[in-house]
Amino acid sequence: MTRDMQSRLGPRIGWSQVTPRADYLNRRQLMAGAVGLGLAGLAGPAAAKLTYIPSKYSTTETPNTLEEITGYNNFYEFGTDKSDPKNYSGQFQPEPWTVEIGGMVDRPGTWGLDDILKDVTLEERIYRLRCVEAWSMVIPWIGFPLKTLLDKAGVQPGAKFVAFETVMRPEEMPGQRARWIEWPYREGLRLDEAMHPLTILATGLYGDPLPNQNGAPLRLVVPWKYGFKGIKSIVKISLVPQEPKATWKMLQSNEYGFYANVNPKVDHPRWSQATERRIGAGLFGGRQETQMFNGYGEQVADLYKGMDLAKDY
Template sequence: MKKFKYSEITPEKIYNKRRKFIKTFGLGIGSYALTTVSGLNKSSANTDLSKLTSYEDVTTYNNYYEFGTGKSDPYIKSQSFKTRPWNISIEGEVEEPINLSIEEILNSFNSEERVQRLRCVEGWSMIIPWMGFSLSEILNKVKIKPEAKFVKFTSVFDPEQMIGQRRAVLNWPYVEGLRLDEAMHPLTTVVTGVYGKTLPNQNGAPLRIFIPWKYGFKSGKAIVKIELVKKMPTSSWMWASPREYGFYSNVNPNVNHPRWSQATERVIGADIFAPRIKTLMFNGYGDEVAHLYSGMDLKKYF
């Protein structure tokens, strides 16, 4: 598959025509997109990645507490959020820490279409055509020290623009973390756009992280710092409710959230009378990522 520089991303009309062509000739998205990411096509056999959630739903039904706790709050309250200038530092247990502008990132790393499945802990899911590249590409630039075991992501703290940060709903700024091998997996994605367009503010502009086999809250938005660290970081949701939100946060239908079941989900955009579907282990990406957790008790390490 061709990789795109950000300036070359397909316009929406051409993008939609291309999708119509694919559907007309019976080609699943898994056979067309992400051919550069080893193994993902096997995931599409478990999860129908051809049924994309509409752009409207993707950009108006969001969890982004920095702008409010309602699903429509991010869209309504983020439109004036300023994402330029913007810098991201990569530091900590590295030989060569760097500080890059968002323009340097977009010009240095080729974004490709990554059709991936988002599963949220509240019980809903989407199929989203992100634009992005593997996080490992940028981490490989800093020469990680052997002492580094985890990666910590810190989002921007700007309560003047992000009115949700004026309330202590979470411990601001938003912090998330991964084990180093999770972060280096090729499916762990630095997101720069969606549906062939610039990433909207309400979806985490100008840069967010996405880990498709984990619940959606695990993906930090509006990232300003990435740190390689020795000890497991405490994420914002772990701080808020450690009984409900563990460090790993893998999609696991066999482990109930304390307040509801995780066994089924509602597909956003589906017919209102459509039945809920069964939730898949690791969100359908088990063939690619289950080996990362070999021998672990995934009920204990949730």
């Protein structure tokens, strides 16, 4: 990592800052020792499936607790309240898991999760998350660049976008029984966004496999975009020549655009995006100013040169 990169990211966050919970503190202290032996992620039975390394792309901000991250989130397949994903995802079965990869790729087919993760180096990416609803968190994801998977599949010339779909299991996901969304949930990225090194597929959280309510076993994380772009429980990835369907744009295109870049200068029609509420900050935590591209502008602003970000929102 260059000195310039380090100066932008700041000093590496210590394991002791990650969570106040004693059990996670103890586990992560063990992991810190294991990193030096090349055994990170093998420090406990719950984490035995994950081997990972720290990432130069991590923020220095203190992550939210596991309880906050798993207990307050949007995953409408399980319901519309923030606690619904935790309360109603217990019957969801994330194993075994396959992902259909198709469209303009050299090697289309159905890939098992083990095949996807074969020869992949997982990293801990401590990222800021900014919800379009003007609240935020800091989350220690475990994952790998989406580019790694797309390179395995072989992107063909002419592909301009990447389309994603969430699994359809209304018997396990009660929110899918509602008719207000055209299921399955869909999202997409422009190809250069998908290939950017900050864009990852997450398979874990706090060193363990993803909980059901956070998108098990495979979800998209794009830290400079609003959280609804982070499609969960992915079962289909397609390389396509034109902008794909995106669920929230289909529902309310005047409120939720395809790009969904965090932009404090462009308000949602019903609220300001200039500030955000950090979950866990407490009653007197106040609000903090929202950063352009969620603070990742130095890395991603060049992707949007010449675009009107008030129009291409």
